[in-house]
Amino acid sequence: GQNIDQPTEMTATEGAIVQINCTYQTSGFNGLFWYQQHAGEAPTFLSYNVLDGLEEKGRFSSFLSRSKGYSYLLLKELQMKDSASYLCASYTGGFKTIFGAGTRLFVKA
Amino acid sequence: GAGVSQSPSNKVTEKGKDVELRCDPISGHTALYWYRQRLGQGLEFLIYFQGNSAPDKSGLPSDRFSAERTGESVSTLTIQRTQQEDSAVYLCASSFESSATYEQYFGPGTRLTVT
Numbered sequence: 001g002q003n004i005d006q007p008t009e010m011t012a013t014e015g016a017i018v019q020i021n022c023t024y025q026t027s028g029f030n031g032l033f034w035y036q037q038h039a040g041e042a043p044t045f046l047s048y049n050v051l052d053g054l055e056e057k058g059r060f061s062s063f064l065s066r067s068k069g070y071s072y073l074l075l076k077e078l079q080m081k082d083s084a085s086y087l088c089a090s091y092t093g094g095f096k097t098i099f100g101a102g103t104r105l106f107v108k109a
Numbered sequence: 110g111a112g113v114s115q116s117p118s119n120k121v122t123e124k125g126k127d128v129e130l131r132c133d134p135i136s137g138h139t140a141l142y143w144y145r146q147r148l149g150q151g152l153e154f155l156i157y158f159q160g161n162s163a164p165d166k167s168g169l170p171s172d173r174f175s176a177e178r179t180g181e182s183v184s185t186l187t188i189q190r191t192q193q194e195d196s197a198v199y200l201c202a203s204s205f206e207s208s209a210t211y212e213q214y215f216g217p218g219t220r221l222t223v224t
Contacts, residue, residue: 004151033212042113042200042215043152087151095140095165097213099152 002026004100006088011106012078020073020103022088032064032071033089033097043087046073075105083107111135113216115201121222122191130186130219134203141184142213143176144200152200158184191223 003025012018024032031050035043049055049064049071061074073086085102092098114133122128134141143155154168158178169175173191178184188195198220202213 042217044215045212048212089152095157095159096154096168097142098154099144101149101151 002090002092002098004088004090004098006086006100006103008101009104009106011108012075014078014080014107014109016078017074017076018078018105020075020086020088020105022071022073022100024069024071024088024090024098024100026090026092026098028092029066029069029090030093031091032062033087033091034060034062034071034073035087035089035099037085037087037102039084046086048091078107080107080109113201113203113214115199115216115219117219118217119220119222121224124193124223125190127187127189128191128221130188130199130201130221132184132186132201132203132216134182134184134201135214137181138203138205138214139181140204141178142202142204143184143186144202145170146198146200146218148197155186155199188221191221193223196221196223 006022033048034046037043047062054063059076064071085104087102088100090098116131141158144152146152156176157165161178173189176186198218200218202215204213
């Protein structure tokens with residue numbers, strides 16, 4: 001089966017740190033994507049993890065544990081513009097990417 | 110063009126009518142994907158093209174849905190005899206290589222409303 005779980009909504013304060021978790025159970029797994037999607041706009045690529053561990057890219061970091069079927073996206077020094085949906089997606093092979101429902105993040109002043 | 114473009118941006122149609130949605134991928138991108146996103150939900154994979162062939166059509170919800178691609182450029186998604194449950198945003202994405210390990214660049218989507 002294909003199952004990707006992430007929280008529906010999260011709220012955090014400007015300047016703070018927030019961690020968005022994702023667990024996945026997919027038939028086949030090659031890597032884990034995170035995309036950002038602002039309301040009414042198309043998703044944009046944030047990260048792709050293949051190996052276990054943390055990958056840092058500016059204010060955003062992404063972590064993967066293949067053995068646990070778990071990933072998280074870490075956002076530091078939150079800004080108002082970070083208010084968006086964050087989509088976790090599993091690349092299962094065969095050119096198919098399975099997306100989660102997304103986590104809507106609200107950043108408040 | 111600079112990015113993936115889709116047309117129309119919005120389409121309102123009556124139940125039972127056919128609709129055609131268009132996607133222009135980034136020039137040189139060989140892979141093209143169609144997704145459907147219902148309100149408040151994630152992206153549902155529909156179909157993938159490598160060049161003008163479609164190795165994976167498993168996501169198409171029913172035989173009312175079909176898609177084609179001309180060479181490595183424009184793709185059209187056709188929905189026949191539309192139903193209200195087809196109302197959603199239809200997103201197209203392209204990538205440089207056939208493997209989905211490369212990031213997908215998304216178009217702005219077509220918002221389809223079936224009345």
